[in-house]
Amino acid sequence: MDKIAVVILNWNGVKLLEQFLPSVIQYSEGATIYVADNDSTDNSIAFIAEQFPTVKIVKNSGNHGFAKGYNDALQHIDAEIYALVNSDIEVTENWLQPILDTFEKEHQTAIIQPKILDFKNKEYFEYAGAAGGFIDKYGFPFCRGRIFDTIEKDNGQYDTNIELFWASGACFFIRKNIFHELEGFDESFFAHQEEIDLCWRAANEGHVIKYNYQSVVYHVGGATLQQGNPKKTYLNFRNSLLMLVKNLPSKGLFFVIFFRMVLDGIAGVRFLIQGKFGHTFAILKAHFSFYCLSLKHLKKRKDFQLQQYYTVKSIVFLYYIKKLTLFKEIFNSIQNIKN
Known part of the structure; x- marks a missing residue:
């Protein structure tokens, strides 16, 4: 070997x-x-x-x-x-x-x-x-x-x-x-x-x-699918939801997924305002595909899921609302990243 x-x-x-x-x-x-x-x-x-x-x-x-x-x-x-x-x-x-x-x-x-x-x-x-x-x-x-x-x-x-x-x-x-x-x-x-x-x-x-x-x-990045490609948007949004269904801890599972879908909707509206209609449609398509696949992926859940899987509650809030754009701005006071 x-x-x-x-x-x-x-x-x-x-x-x-x-x-x-x-x-x-x-x-x-x-x-x-x-x-x-x-x-x-x-x-x-x-x-x-x-x-x-x-x-x-x-x-x-x-x-x-x-x-x-x-x-x-x-x-x-x-x-x-x-x-x-x-x-x-x-x-x-x-x-x-x-x-x-x-x-x-x-x-x-x-x-x-x-x-x-x-x-x-x-x-x-x-x-x-x-x-x-x-x-x-x-x-x-x-x-x-x-x-x-x-x-x-x-x-x-x-x-x-x-x-x-x-x-x-x-x-x-x-x-x-x-x-x-x-x-x-x-x-x-x-x-x-x-x-x-x-x-x-x-x-x-x-x-x-x-x-x-x-x-x-x-x-190089994006050599297969460019960052602005609607197909990439579709796969990222769909797969993220499927990943949550498989791996989130049971407590709060459906609330977290629901809130994530609301945030996806906001992203879709943002794309619409920017005139990026293909990306808005990609998010809608991703959600429809997620509905079709969610039960199948619920069956993939294992007996144990990490309770503390995340480092911050909402990176969307910190980045877009509080305008913290650099990693160290957000994590200077956080001590739970292990050396």
Whole structure:
């Protein structure tokens, strides 16, 4: 069994592989590198075989999205640690060793995220993960270094290795045994927020999620779906509600979901005022899909759910009403983030 497998999910991404795969090969000494291909129709497979013959290819039967794409591919990969890496990630020298050291020393740690900076503006954090993720009571995700659309410059202010609530799927390290014990990503999500759901399920089982700033990667972001794409809005809003149904503690479950749906409605009105009609329709579609899927996902609930899963009650209130836009503005007085 390999110590670590770096697994890159690909769908018609030959240009991204050409640009970013070389850094992964150069700086991943000791790892076995795989491309998990979601039935690409471009020349991705032939390109990899010709240009990067040391990279192993796992062929999926269709374009199954992020969740099922990884679930299917990882059935065929044997390694103690999976490093799930987006195809638009540039890695840096020695990016793997700090992660491996943490797994070696901290046996309770199941999932780790590195520092994720913006490939296009390397002094700044990147939207999808930044310096590690948390959620509020109503399931809104946010990060050290990124709250909603406010992205911070990396001045070393988050150079501490801490416990997280969720790690970004853009560059996501997990122990193989934990991944399979949790039955992988929820395939009904297709893409977006499936890593938060997986981390929440891991936390409910007593596993630890960590951030390691000594490992640094650069992420383009939005290479598959741009941030302003209504399909991304649909998936994010729908999957967030499904995640709440599965993982919220029983007490207050329906109130939290109802209030979250009210906040979604406000977001829909905001999009309408801005003339972003596609996003308003995407939220309506997400809620309708949620109604259809909610009973099925209620059955996925486990016997135990964390009571204190959130760090702040409402990040929406703090950001939009109190105008606190930086992570440290909100958390200077909070002592419950563990070092």
